Amino acid sequence: MTRRKFVILILSLLVFTLVSGWFIFSDFNKAVKNMVLKDTGKLKLKPGIIDRFVEEAKKDNKWGQFNTNMKLFIMAHYYLDSKVFSLPYRSKYLQKRNLIVGNFLLSTDFFQKKMDLNREIEYIALNHPYKNPCSNPFSSIFYPA
């Protein structure tokens, strides 16, 4: 191996360690909050409801459904994704992001009130099919045939 190649290898390893270390120690809940903030920016949300969701989701270990690798994958995409650059498996990431933001919106009355953009969106309770069964807001209970 030439000296030049060796230096490049060491530098790449260093960058990789720093980036992965940063993701490991940065807070997944913060990434969740930022994603929700960004994707619901055009909605009229009652103040404080995103914080409440993030807090309750944390308490309920809602993101325990993602293992550490998946959390790193989501955060890497969230922080590095841009108009000019995106990591591989972007559609997988978007599916997870749909799930996270979906969980927030399903914890509010937005869908139950038929996505009405004119009213202020209220928080109901952390989306939980066992604590609040029969609350699928897209089902025929809310949209009869």
Add this chain to the structure above:
Amino acid sequence: MNDDGYDLILVGTGFASIFFLKKYLEKKPKAKVLVLERGRLYSHANRLQDVIDKKDTASQTWRSKRSEIINPNSEKDWVFEPNFGGGSNCWTGCTPRFLESDFKLKTNYGIAVDWPVSYEELEPYYCMAEEIMAISGPADTPFKKSKKYPLPPHELSNLDILLKKKYGDLYISQPSARASSAIGNRAKCCSSSVCQLCPVNSKFTIENTLKYIVEKEQITIQYEAQVTHLELKGDLAGAVHYNSGNKSFKARGEVVALGANAIFNAHILLGSGDSNPFTGKGLTEQVGKYVWLYFDGLDNLGGSSVITANGYMMYDGDHRKERAACLIENHNRPFIRSEFGKWRQLAKLKFVYEDLPQDTNAVTLSEDKNKPLVDYHHHSPYVEKAIARLEKDVEKYFSFLPIERVEIDDRVQRSEAHILGTTRMSHDATTGVIDKHLIHHQYRNLFVLGGGSFPTISPANPTLTLSALSLLAADQSFS
């Protein structure tokens, strides 16, 4: 009755066993029966409480990280529920019938084999099974029915209505054991979409509908009793050996019926020295792939259950001469698309393909005599050929919708939760393990129930069919 034993020893308490027992007791109401169940009675109420209390691993005993089997294939899961009621506790309740052609692949398409039983013979038993499970389903179906479904169909979503308009009887409200109106101990399904443990006890389970059978006076049920092997002598099965606690026991029955599922039935037979060359071979299940449709301007709303419809457009036809049939499911969970104004402009479809049994996929004995080795390698090229054209097929059947983009999962699902084909039925012992009454070709008092009996598997969910086969077996074997 057998002096020193039971008229019937039944192994397991899932669909295969309990449907068999129901019909058997109608024929022999005074029979003395021993039921051996390897697990415990873990009630719906206790499971619900455990989920709410966050003891998730306790309630999800069906999950895939299994200690009961040896599975060297890291790409493949085998999921089942080893407790009272078996898979009925965690199933989704999808109950399409097989099509007539599923029983005749050889005759119709020159592929694999025909079943020794025909759709016409099974039809009355399909009706009985549907009655017992109070199936919700539509009037018009791609398969012939002599009786209406007991409950009305689930409501279609607005996407389903468009597809129904285009494809007629090839696109139907999914027949299901999720009740479209309250019945017995079961509430109306309200689309909570967590059917692995229904919060309102809507789907049929053995516990909510048929538990009374094992409570009859002449039935002895023993929990935490794991059957290890049978004594096979001449043309009969003799004593049934089982472990309970740290002790071993044996019991005698005039008739023995195994309903432990396709992995464990085969394992028990192999552990008993069954020398039929097909026992354990041909382990098969369907192969599933998800597709997301992102719409431009079409909101996907309505529908009264978790899977609203089945599409038969890619199921039957001459293509089966060379590639697998496919059944489409429209999944109606509360998923969203995180894009302003397009929140619900997407659909999640599952394309479920049949597979052909291959002898190299097999259940065998392992060094641990209590655990089967589940030696599954890969699905067949017959499925691969069908999956290879999925993109084209989606284009062909769905492009009339306002689709913005399509996303096809890069991988197939790790499991369809259907364990099939290890004790195939056939006309004689040169081509299979059991006959059309699910009786072992050699041991004539031994029934081997369940989806292990399927010689080919169809893309349709198997449980209604295996329950109907249990009813047929008990009805036609006892007077």
